[in-house]
Amino acid sequence: MAYDFIQTRVAGRVGWITLDRPEALNALNAAMVSEIVRALAGFGADPDIGCVVLTGSDRAFAAGADIKEAAGRSYPETFLENFLASWDAIAHLRKPLVAAVAGYALGGGCEIMMMCDVIIAAETARFALPEVKIGVMPGAGGTQRLARAIGKAKTMDLCLTGRMMDAAEAERLGLVSRVVPASELLAEAQAVAEGIATKSRISTMAIKEAVNRAFETSLSEGLLFERRTFHALFATQDQKEGMAAFVEKRAPQFRDM
Numbered sequence: 001m002a003y004d005f006i007q008t009r010v011a012g013r014v015g016w017i018t019l020d021r022p023e024a025l026n027a028l029n030a031a032m033v034s035e036i037v038r039a040l041a042g043f044g045a046d047p048d049i050g051c052v053v054l055t056g057s058d059r060a061f062a063a064g065a066d067i068k069e070a071a072g073r074s075y076p077e078t079f080l081e082n083f084l085a086s087w088d089a090i091a092h093l094r095k096p097l098v099a100a101v102a103g104y105a106l107g108g109g110c111e112i113m114m115m116c117d118v119i120i121a122a123e124t125a126r127f128a129l130p131e132v133k134i135g136v137m138p139g140a141g142g143t144q145r146l147a148r149a150i151g152k153a154k155t156m157d158l159c160l161t162g163r164m165m166d167a168a169e170a171e172r173l174g175l176v177s178r179v180v181p182a183s184e185l186l187a188e189a190q191a192v193a194e195g196i197a198t199k200s201r202i203s204t205m206a207i208k209e210a211v212n213r214a215f216e217t218s219l220s221e222g223l224l225f226e227r228r229t230f231h232a233l234f235a236t237q238d239q240k241e242g243m244a245a246f247v248e249k250r251a252p253q254f255r256d257m
């Protein structure tokens with residue numbers, strides 16, 4: 001499929017989406033976001049894909065929502081169109097989504113990153129929610145997902161000052177999963193994603209659902225959801241195969257059934 005602002009490719013069982021608007025540091029205009037959503041839907045429906053990676057360039061994962069596109073908007077327009085709501089589709093992908101982040105991940109770029117499940121950052125990555133500097137506030141989940149990821153004190157610090165945070169601080173706070181040298185970022189993301197993609201998709205998708213449930217519900221309800229989902233996996237052939245392979249000291253061959 002042809003896209004104007006992203007590139008897609010498949011490597012093994014991994015679908016890659018590369019943001020490709022270098023002249024604007026991958027600023028997310030409406031067309032680019034709808035292309036990301038379309039590409040994710042395609043990979044989501046493809047039984048040969050077990051994990052998706054979202055990445056940008058060396059210089060920028062994405063420097064935010066497109067400020068030039070948004071500058072002239074009015075309140076009635078943003079309200080009636082539910083501006084930015086279409087971005088939620090990224091978080092609703094059921095397959096695991098890995099972010100490979102180098103350079104700037106700012107504003108909407110940071111918010112899209114936080115919709116991903118595993119976040120691998122290059123040492124060059126820089127994060128901020130700088131909306132306060134342009135007279136607005138995060139609008140694609142920034143205040144909510146950041147607070148859940150790193151707590152209130154740091155979220156207030158970042159959102160109220162708009163300051164830039166480096167990769168070491170982001171890793172220390174638990175915002176990102178791993179930090180690697182920039183030269184190793186894409187290989188590390190592929191290795192992590194391929195490792196996920198070769199597991200049973202029933203396991204990986206159930207795990208994603210259960211972890212995300214932790215942010216939506218009470219502990220007892222979350223534990224019940226986890227336990228019942230865990231029980232259900234004993235109805236799969238992949239459970240029989242996975243445990244038999246362990247006992248027989250061989251690699252499992254999962255068939256997503």
Ligand code: HXC
Nearest residue numbers: 023024025027063064065066067068070104106107108130
């Ligand atoms: C539109 C952007 C952009 C953005 C960069 N560009 N970020 N265009 N929207 N978010 C464009 C610049 O205008 C410029 O184009 C080109 O990309 C290169 O950027 P420079 O500023 O020349 O590069 P540099 O000096 O290296 O500075 C990099 C930067 C800076 C620190 C990342 O570009 C910057 O501060 N960008 C804005 C970051 C930001 O505030 N993001 C959050 C947006 S708000 P031209 O054609 O001029 O050369 C958000 C949610 C709110 O995400 C929703 C409403 C928008």
